[in-house]
Amino acid sequence: MLFQIKSYLKFLWNSKNEHGVHSPFVFSLLTKCFYDKKPKREYLILKNYRKSLLENKNFIEVTDFGAGSKVFKSNRRQISKIASTAGISPKRAELLFRVTNYFQPKNILEIGTSLGLATAALALGNTDAKVITIEGCPNTANTAQNQLDKFDCKNVENIISEFESFLISENLNSKSYDLIYFDGNHSKKATLTYFEILLQTINNDSVWIFDDIHWSPEMEEAWEIIKNYPKVKVTIDTFQWGFVFFRYEQEKEHFVIRA
Numbered sequence: 001m002l003f004q005i006k007s008y009l010k011f012l013w014n015s016k017n018e019h020g021v022h023s024p025f026v027f028s029l030l031t032k033c034f035y036d037k038k039p040k041r042e043y044l045i046l047k048n049y050r051k052s053l054l055e056n057k058n059f060i061e062v063t064d065f066g067a068g069s070k071v072f073k074s075n076r077r078q079i080s081k082i083a084s085t086a087g088i089s090p091k092r093a094e095l096l097f098r099v100t101n102y103f104q105p106k107n108i109l110e111i112g113t114s115l116g117l118a119t120a121a122l123a124l125g126n127t128d129a130k131v132i133t134i135e136g137c138p139n140t141a142n143t144a145q146n147q148l149d150k151f152d153c154k155n156v157e158n159i160i161s162e163f164e165s166f167l168i169s170e171n172l173n174s175k176s177y178d179l180i181y182f183d184g185n186h187s188k189k190a191t192l193t194y195f196e197i198l199l200q201t202i203n204n205d206s207v208w209i210f211d212d213i214h215w216s217p218e219m220e221e222a223w224e225i226i227k228n229y230p231k232v233k234v235t236i237d238t239f240q241w242g243f244v245f246f247r248y249e250q251e252k253e254h255f256v257i258r259a
Contacts, residue, residue, distance in 0.1 A: 003216070003217065004214060004215075007214040007220070007239075008214070008239060011214070011237070011239045011256060012258075014256045015237075015239075015256045015257060015258045016255070016256065016257060016258070017030070017035075017257065017258055018030040018031050018035065021255060021257075023234070023250075023253055023255075025234065025245075025247065025250065026234065026236065026253075026255055026257075029102070029236075030257065030259075032102065033098050033099060033101075033102040034095065034098070034257070034259045035259075036098055040094075040097065040098075040101075042097055042124040042125075043094055043097070045120070045124060045151060046090070046093050046094065046097065046117075046120060046121060046124070047090065048151070049116075049117065049120050049147060049151050050083060050087070050090065050093075050117060052147065052150065052151075053079060053080065053082075053083035053087070053115055053117070053147065054080050054083050054084060055080065056079040056080050056083075056143075057078060057079070057080055058078070058079050059076055059077065059078050059079070060076075060077060060079060060139040060140065060143060061075055061076055061139055062075045062076075062077050062082075062137050062139065062140055063075070063136060063137040063138070063139070063140075064137070079115070079143060082114070082115055082140075083115055083117065086114060087114055087115055087117040087118075088117045088118045088121070088183075092118075092240060092241075093117055093118065093120075093121045094121070095259065096118055096121040096122060096125070096181070096209075097121040097122075097124055097125045098125070099125070099179075099207070099209070100121065100122050100124075100125020100126055100129070100179065101125040101126065103178070103179065103205070103207055104126050104129075105126060105129055105177075105178030105179035105207065106126075106128070106129050106130070106178055107129065107130055107132075107175075107176060107177050107178050107179075108122050108126075108129050108130065108131045108132070108177065108178065108179045108180070108181070109131075109132050109133075109134075109177045109179075109180045109181070109198075109201075110122060110131065110132070110133040110134065110180075110181045110183070111134050111163050111180070111181070111182050111183065111184040111185075111194060112134070112135065112163070112181075112182070112183035112184030112185070112211075113133040113134065113135035113140070113141055113144045113158065114135070114140060114144065114183070115140065115143055115144050115147065116133070116143075116144035116145075116147050116148050116153075116156075118181060118183060119131065119133045119144065119148060119153070119156055120147070120148065120151060120153055122179070122181065123148070123153040123155050123156050124153070127155055128155070129155060129178075130155060130157065131153075131155055131156045131157065132156075132157045132159060133156060133157070133158055133159065134159050134161055134163055134166050134184070135158070135159070135160055135161075136160070136161065136162045136163065136184075137160075138160050141158055141160045144158065145158045163184050163185060163190070163194065164190070164193060164194070164197075167194065167197045167198065168197070172197065172198065172200050172201050173200060175200075175201045176201055176202075176203050176206075177198070177201045177202075177206065178203065178205060178206055178207065179206070179207045179208075179209070180198060180201075180206070180207075180208045180209070181209045181211070182194060182195075182208065182209065182210045182211060183211040183212075186211070186212050186215045186216070186219055187218065187219075188218035188219060188221055188222040191210065191219065191222040191226075192222050192225060192226070195222075195226055195229075199231065202231070202246045203246075204246065204247060204248055204249075205247070206245070206246050207243065207244075207245060208243070208244040208245075209241050209242070209243055209244075210223065210226070210241065210242040210244070211240070211241055212240065213237065213239075213240075213241065213242040214239055214240075223237070223242050226242070226244060227254055231246055232244055232245075232246065232252075233245055233246055233247050233248070233250040233251070233252055233253075234247060234250055234252070234253050234254075234255070235253075235254045235255065236254075236255045236256075236257050237254070237255065237256045237257065238257055238258070238259040241259075
């Protein structure tokens with residue numbers, strides 16, 4: 001916790017808003033997407049999706065393949081507690097919806113479904129997109145699938161698999177993902193492994209979003225390595241998320257933005 005407080009204070013010191021940005025691409029993204037305050041009808045769907053989970057007092061046995069939980073001491077967890085502590089926040093879900101709506105990606109990959117709070121935001125952001133979401137825990141994935149069905153998110157394919165097993169088994173040479181949301185395993189090794197495997201799927205307009213880039217010292221190390229990778233042209237650090245863009249025509253630039 002002390003590490004994250006220090007990291008956040010450093011972020012606040014270095015961060016800017018749209019007035020400190022001279023890149024037309026990033027300025028447009030901030031003003032038309034990040035800072036868009038207009039109400040959206042999809043926000044109500046996301047709110048009700050969350051409300052339904054918060055009212056679900058059932059317990060499930062969770063299989064955790066990731067870096068572990070800082071909240072839960074047991075693998076037997078109440079669905080409402082998972083939704084309130086481990087799921088994407090309402091503000092972040094709305095931002096993820098806006099980002100998806102802004103870029104209109106056709107092929108979306110999510111690594112780490114959890115209860116589907118972020119999945120719903122991705123699916124609603126572009127209802128014409130195909131969203132593939134991967135979850136290692138069967139009980140968690142089944143809960144998410146029930147929710148996605150309940151809220152009519154029909155453009156989602158829910159796959160139960162360990163993340164690396166899925167990535168290795170897929171023929172990624174023939175795949176191109178327009179947006180990838182990484183929210184599965186908050187360890188340096190896993191994050192960099194997924195990053196390197198999935199590089200073969202990028203196109204000029206690909207958008208990658210890494211969750212919890214300041215979760216630990218090693219996640220910050222992973223983020224620095226990703227930023228410095230030759231194919232990465234633009235990054236945006238919003239503290240909670242790290243955005244990565246591969247736009248070949250752009251000069252390499254890194255931004256720290258309050259969002």
